[in-house]
Amino acid sequence: MPSNRYATTEFFGPFIGSRVVSEGDLTRSQLRSGPYNRLFQDVYAPMGIPLDHELRCKTAILVVPDGAVLTGCSAATVRGFPFSLENDPVEFVVPEARGFHSLRGTHLRRTRLLGRDFVPWRDGLIATPLRITMDILTDTRLRRSFPRVVGLLDTLLRAGFIDGEALKVYLEHRHDNGIVRARQALAFSDERAESIPESEVRVWLRLHEIEAEPQVEVYRGTRFLGRLDLAIREAKVAVEYDGAWHLEGEQPRLDARRRAMIEAEGWEFVVITKEELYADPRAMVRRVKAAVASRI
Template identity: 30%
Template sequence: MPSADFDPTQPFSGEEACEAGLRRALRDGRFRRIFHGMYIDARIPDTVVVRSRAALRLAPEGGVLSHWTAARLWGGVVPEHANTHVSFTRDVRFRVEGIKHHRFRHRLHIVRRHGLQVTGPEQTFVHLARHLNLLDLVALGDSLVRKAVTTPAGLLAYAQGWEGQCRREAVAAARLVRDHVDSVPETKLRLLLVLAGLPEPEVDIRIHDADGTVVFRIDLGYRAAKLAFEYDGRWHDEDEQPAMDESRRQYLSIEEGWRFEIFVAKDVFETPEATIERAAAALEAVGVRIDRPLSDAWRPHFRCPTAQAA
């Protein structure tokens, strides 16, 4: 019988399984392997927290979860990455498939998250400035702010004081991070417009009733001109959502005088140039002055016609 201290719902080593009399059970489907030499009850979902716990158990002393792994532990949105990332401030000899380790000379800002040692959200952001493109780094910043683990001002101040690699990229991205952004595609639509030289739309415009209660929200827009730009992801086609969207937009159009421009994934990721012109024309139609010619600064960031959005 396993000892009372053995908890298979937490990552455990092969040696611990043997001590608990479960060596054969490792091969009968009751347990699954997380990394080489580290296992868990097969009923426990494969989450970033589970993999992080297992990685730290395998790592040499002093390991800190970082990069993509830290971002996800903070609730941030980053592109998928196959490895769990662990950082050290000393040289280590450590090789496990599925775990990537990093060596830093600077001091790590260590915070506990889910009971684990992890780099703080601001340091995680600047570390990833070396690896993520501008769009994905701003989207990470927006998502960290949405999770209330940092602020736009906090990210910018940390980036400006950063003395490590890619300070310039971190600062540039931090300057574009905003509060109350709902999704990555919304971030990228906003950046497409801004990098093209169009006036930056306000994020999360809230429409109040006579009592001051928020009754409607607009993703992006120009309050003075009453022009709304909204991104409709795939979930806007589900169940009753299309009818709800149409009802809200009709009310705001008829009763409040708002105009709407609706964008989908293809507009942002397949035909960005046409989308910029459409946005510019909509702004000019409501009397907003546009400086032409428009900027080409968006081009290096929106070049892949097969990019997908949620």
């Protein structure tokens, strides 16, 4: 008879199902029918633990190949930057010399790894901040757009998670797949950006030869009127991204009041919605170009 040493309330985190069965802590029937969520093959967690991406990272680390390193947006998420959604694949890199088997729900990439690239974490390894950032920027297989990865980089720079000069040195002599894109992303980055979508808008514009400066303050004399997400100063065109929160509560009224005061100083606003940014960014660019052309 299995012991009661691991009663339901005594499981505080992920565990390998076959191990607890072999040790007599649960029967297979208890494992299948008990209050446990199976997150990966043979890996479970007690119900009641929030099913978020961080839990999936803690679970996946138990079953990935030896030497695998948690990295990319997954590692950033466990370090406090919620870049990954719950069911996004958990990202790992594995040393070039090691073979590995695919694991459903993960994204494993073979690459060159140095000892300075990772540190111990839980039952495995996690990438250092510079390595996390490089893998976010270089991994094209996950189909993140170039503006998106620049937005993620802006967030890490703004928070002080990494230093831009240190990242430049780190990338300088590497030859990893995607390293050219990583260097270009660093050249496009700006830690003044206050949101990922704002960064994405700025990068889309720059890719089409429109330079927009982030977080520009507007004054009437000495009176502060407001801060613009993005500004094209020579045309006095302000480009702002309105996410869902701009439609809540008092925010629409506050936005309208601020914009009216700034428009009185000769500025024109182009307001970008989530649907426009992600469904048709080129139409967004054309709209901004038209606004600029009409004022120069």
